Structure formats: C-alpha cells, structure tokens
Amino acid sequence: MGETFSQKHFAALIQRTLLAGVVLSMTLIFGGFAFSVAGFAHAEAVLRAGLLILLLTPAARVIMLIYGYWRGGEYYFALASFVVLSLLGVSLLIG
C-alpha cells in the first residue's frame, strides 16, 4: 500500500461500503414491511429495492477493492477484483 492510501484506509473503505449497503437495504426492507402493514400500494416495490440493494452490496465492495488495490499499486489484485466484478455483472445481466 502507498503512503497516502494505507491498509487502514483500505479496511475503513471496505467496512463503510458494507455497512452502508446493509443499513440502506434494512431501511428499505423495514419501510417495505411498514408500507405493507399500512396498506400502501408500493410496499412490494420498496421491499424488492431493499433486497436488491442488499444483493448489490458485495458488488459495491468488489468495486472498492478494485479502487483500493489500484491506488495501492497492487495491480494483480486489482485485476482479480475486476474479474470478480465482471462475473457478477454477467450473473446479473444474463442469469
């Protein structure tokens, strides 16, 4: 890792990405349940969005890995992360 982008920064970046994904998806899932109980029309769409964000969280984390390894000059791991992201993309688009 470079001096400006330390291992600690990298870990914090990954941690924040994962937590943000989990918190956002849980907010939407709870929102979906609340809408459902209240009888609102879009409850299912909100719930679906919450689950989709949850499922996209690992992909967001892989994007951060590409960024982190690229900045740290570890191009082999940046490439490995990019391959993983591509496979996730394939799964999302053609599955």
Added chain:
Amino acid sequence: MIEFTLLNFLALIAFGVFIGLLGSALGVGGGIFMVPFLVLALKVPIHQAVAASLAAIVATSSAVAAVNVERGLTNIRLGITFEVTAALGSLTGALVASRLPSGVLQLLFALMLFPVSGLMFIKVRRGTRRQKVAEPAPAAAGSAFDSAFFDPAVGEHTPYAVRNLAPASFAAFFAGSLSGLLGIGGGIVHVPLMNLVCGVPMKAAAATSNFIIGVSAAASAYVYFRKGMMPLELTGVIVTGVLIGSFAGIHALYRAKSEKLQLVFSALTLAVAVKMLMKALGG
C-alpha cells in the same frame, strides 16, 4: 408462498438469529441449515428456499465482514483470489440448478452433507491434537498472501503463511458451484480448504470464508432474483433475523474457542443430512 402466522414469523426471525450467530463465528452463511429448515418445517418450495437462503448469506457476509476486515482477521488478498474461481463456479451452478428438478437437488444436498459433517469432526480432532503438540511455525520469507491478526482468545499476535494456493483455488470453483446449486455460500468448503490445505488459522479462515461467500452467494442470488424466484416477504423477514444474529454474535463469539462450536456444528449437519436424505428418498 407460505402464510405468515405469528408463529411462522417468530420462528423465521429466531432461526435467522441462530444462523447469524453461527455465521459470524464459523465463516459459514448457514444456508446448509436454512434451506432444510424452510423446506422441511415451513414447506417452502426448494427453489424459493434456496433464493431466500442466498440473500441471507449475502446479509450475514456483509455484516460480519464489515467488522472482520477492520480487525484484520480477513485475508482480503486470499479472499479475492478465491472469489475469482468461486464466483465462476457459482454462476455455473445457478444456471444448472434452475434446470434441475427439486428432488434431484434435495438428494444432492443430502449426499453432500455427510462428508461435510465428517470433515468438521476431523477438523476438531486435528485442532485439539495440534494444540497439544505445537503451533505451526509461520514461514520466514512470505508471499503477498501471508498475513497476521490478533487473536483475543489466546491473547497473541498470530502470523501465518499461505500454502498450496493453486490447488485450493481450483477447489474454490467447486465450493462456488455448490453455492449456486444448493443455496449454500460454500463456506463449509472454504473454511476446511483454507484451514487444512492452505494452513490458514481457523479464525482467519472463518473470517476470509465469510468475506468470500458474500460474493459467491450474490452471483447465484442475481439469477434467482431476475427469474422472480425470490420470495420477497419471506426473504425480508429472514434477512432481518440474520442481521440481528450477525451483529449480536460478532462480539460474543469472536472470543469463543472454535473447537466446541465446530463439534456442535458437525453433529447438527449430520442430523440435517439424515433428515434431508429421508425426505428426498421418501418423497
């Protein structure tokens, strides 16, 4: 679609918490228990159970990895290397699984559980024996994969070297394909693989496995999500329970001795395997 009675709801939340607790300590997503529970106890069709279980794995992985990465327990370099082959396997597995009849899937699942249970048991025995002799000495000159972490259970800084990476990455493809086929994260393969083949200490193996399974489960989950096979409400309830369990379990189980948990896990896996096999052969 199952009916949401109060009893079902509470059972789902409680089971989710249990799965989250297990996952945070052992590096497995808990799909191995989740799918049989949904199919046998709640009569959820197996494809829907697999889809819900995959989402639960993504949830536990994301929540637990957030903490483990910060603590330095997760070997991210090793994780991303395994993820390449695991994600490839997972995608292959999911594409094949949605074309297989439910009965075949159940039989496959049951048959896979027996060796997993045996592996777990062997690991406990090896772990105890190794502790009596000596801790494995870390190699002096390391590769980029070598790492270290602080283990609060023994109060020591634990450095380690990673061995046999090439054959292990190949095996990770198999672990990934199990995820797509059967709705498990593949952690049950990744943990023994890293621990026994690569020489990664148990806690780091569990943390790294947890990191990996989020991606392999997500790769399979996208396929189910796109095909509309993911039961939204059921999944939402399970994910809630799993997250509660994951966050609650991280701190408590982080300090626990892994051997006892593995022993319980081995016995539980065996029980589920027998039940699932009976169901597959009987139905």
